[in-house]
Amino acid sequence: MTSLEQSLFRLAKAALKSIASRPATQRNTPEAYAPEPGSTADPGEIVWTWVPYEDDPSQGKDRPVLIIGRDGSSLLALMLTSRDRNNARSRHDDYVDIGSGSWDRRGRPSEVYVKRLLTIDPGAVRRIGATLDRLLFDRVMSRYEERS
Structure with missing residues (x-):
């Protein structure tokens, strides 16, 4: 294993300890939209962090997430995912289209998955990617409330 691979492995292991997921039905009440540029991650901001896979929490990947509150x-x-779940062939109510933005360097359209609430240690946030438009944030939160 190269030193880069060892470093990435250590980072992933540390991130797994700081990130938990739970069904959206087991949640605290999200906070209001409150992005504040230059500070720590706030509700309404999209940040990058390590997210464990649902079926195997010992593995995962670095991906964007929408901050909706604090616990x-x-x-x-x-x-967020760039896999298109809502298109001409199918519709999945657990995903909300939010389009593309500066959180994805390749400019791919994204969707927010509203059925899996993540609890993240602020120290595990790798970078702040963007602020989501208020109307889109409200649409995501409305679907989150419906589906939880």
């Missing part, structure tokens, strides 16, 4: 000192978030 004590932890952040509450919903993960």
Whole structure:
């Protein structure tokens, strides 16, 4: 294993300890839209962090998440995906289209998965990617409330 691979492995292991997921039905009440550029991650901001896979929490990947609130000192978030679940062939109510933005360097359209609430240690946030438009944030939160 190269030193880079060892470093990435250590980072992933540390991130797994600081990130938990739970069904959206087991949640605290999200906070209001409150992005504040230049500070720590706030509700309404999309940040990058390590997210464990649902079927195998010992593995995962670095991905964007939408911050929707706080639980004590932890952040509450919903993960984004660039896999198109809502298109001409199918519709999945657990995903909300939010389009593309600066959180994805390749400019791919994204969707927010509203059925898996993540609890993230603020120290596990790798970078702040963007602020989600208020109307889109409200649409995500409305679907989150419906589906939880």
